[in-house]
Amino acid sequence: MKESCNLSTTTESEEKNNGKNNPAASVGFFELFRFASRQDSVMMVVGGVCALLHGAASPLMLLVYGMMTDTFVAYELEVQELADPNKTCQNNTIWWINQSIYVTPENTTMDCGVDIEAQMTMFAYYYIGIGLGVLILSYFQIALWVSAAARQVQRIRKTYFRKVMRMEIGWFDCNSVGELNTRISDDINKINNAIADQVSIFIERISTFVFGFMVGFIGGWKLTVVVIAVSPLIGLAAGLMAMAVARLTGRELAAYAKAGAIADEVLSAIRTVAAFGGEDKEVERYDRNLEEAQSWGVKKGSIIGVFQGYLWCIIFLCYALAFWYGSKLVIETKELSPGTLIQVFFGVLMAAMNLGQASPCLEAFACGRAAASTIFATIDREPEIDCFSEEGHKLDRVTGDIEFHDVSFHYPSRPDVTVTLRWHYSGYLAGGRI
Template sequence: MADSERAEEMQENYQRNRKLQEQLHKVRNQVVGPFEIFRFADILDIILMILGLLASLVNGACLPVMSLILGEMSDNLLGGCLVKTNTTNYRNCTQSQEKLNEDMIVLTLYYVGIGVTALVFGYVQISFWVMTAARQTKRIRKEFFHSILAQDISWFDGCDIGELNTRMTDDINKINDGIGDKIALLFQNMSTFSIGLAIGLVKGWKLTLVTLSTSPLIITSAAMFSRIVISLTSKELNAYSKAGAVAEEVLSSIRTVVAFGAQEKEIQRYTHNLKDAKDVGIKKTIASKLSLGAVYFFMNGTYGLTFWYGTSLILSGEPGYTIGTVLAVSCV
């Protein structure tokens, strides 16, 4: 009778542990939405994020406006002195020195003003987003710790206890990196592209369309490598969590390990998990740098295409195209 009851109890424990493993597998593979990750933000965090977002948009607008002013400065310095070869008629190049100095001083002041604006709003966008990221991740750590303490004792049979400490540090640090200054830079780049595109279409739509022809290459390369880096980052975190679980297990029972002379065996276990993390980390670094190199390659190629086609439009006498137009469109 006792044996049958014990067998039933073991069967129940087995079924319960199996269900817990399935739940843990589903949770680990669950994808969190872009807005759901900010559910731990309070009123102050929302205010900081809104102010940081506005500062990012203003800071992002500085680069295309700066390119526009740089184009105006270039046109003023040239003074419309584009003449045909073997021509002695320079009437279009007559511009008073005083007028040129006045225009250049005004444009220089604009340039300085844009620089000060970028300095102030750049500091605001980074500091506010980093501040709210630190506040939210601190709250996430508290909720995670409280959630662990509130679990039933059978829940710990289906997970590695030593892995929880690593999850609470490394994984949450990844969240901190993801919702910190990177969000500010994302909105800054979106603002730069939107305003630069508007300026380019107004100043020279033909040159702008040619410049945008390479954007699918940039987007495709960035998206492809981004998926690879995300996958490798997940594998790296799992490897480090396993290594942390081994270290936690050994240190918590160090006397038993020394008594049985199992130091070398535990070192090999720990080294094996670290080797997996190192290999994945190397692959992730290579993938991220290849992604960055591909993006910069296509971007610099786009600049070359813009200056080449812009020069062709100027030499062909296309109305409205000057050196300043090419410089203004290049910010797209």
């Protein structure tokens, strides 16, 4: 049996060696859940509903807090009025002792007879109910999302490792084993952070944002509209930060993967390195690759710091605007009661604050998407030679001589170098597949 052939293979890494860097396609957020089963989807939906209800608990508490504030104010006014011995409380209305009804300077009557103890007991029951509800919802919110994420990450690790084992040997010529180790540990952990409890926390904070504004509109739409006018500045900053972090995180992960590949290469051959006294050289090579990762990390940290400061600056400016305009609505126009002002003020500011606090979750999503782009690209790649393939005709017994004459090929990492060999094998072959 005689064969003569010319072999030439090309991979993505060859294009990089030729100066054509093709970054991995961006992974959409919902593509991170591509390995979710039906049970995982149900768990995430139930956990999302729990997070949604959990986020609504704080604005609901503000409704109770607003009513409680009005009760305290009414009781204090009643005490002040009844301190006059010429006034008395009859049929829940303040009267003069001469049996004429008391009229305020605003030409209105004044209620009395507030049972402060019974009212506070009722509000305490409300708070206990909200607290128990939050305890249960918060547990299921986190537990379901983390459990679903753990199941999906397990499938991702198995699929990624199996696909790596299926790759042809030329693929490993362009991908270091150390880099693959970094991918299967650090990068997949970043995917886990992006699809686990951070998602439930993000849903919770967005829910608080929405319900907080609903509480504001119910209590006083004028003050709510004034504060909403500033909210787009917060959303714009959060979006820009997520885009910048996603890009810089991808480059940072690639740099760390290169450094990890060098460390794995040196440690696996430490005897050879020590025999030739190459410790200092390898340390310098490792440090040189870490400097690139450090540079991208510093840039990412600077951008996060700037945008975080910007977000909180806008939030505190919202505080100042709401206090100034809200006081006018209470004192001058009397459109709001003190309790309603507290309800609207803290509801809107709580909504704005939770929108700002959702930005760290966006950072985790951006990191997960950047890490998934490389992991999923490897999973989706079809090997040129699939060792697990069952296609073709498998021979039970093969005997004869095999000779290769003038066989030439290129290593994927060195496409410009042609390798020519002559090889002869004579003997018995078994289990061959053609």
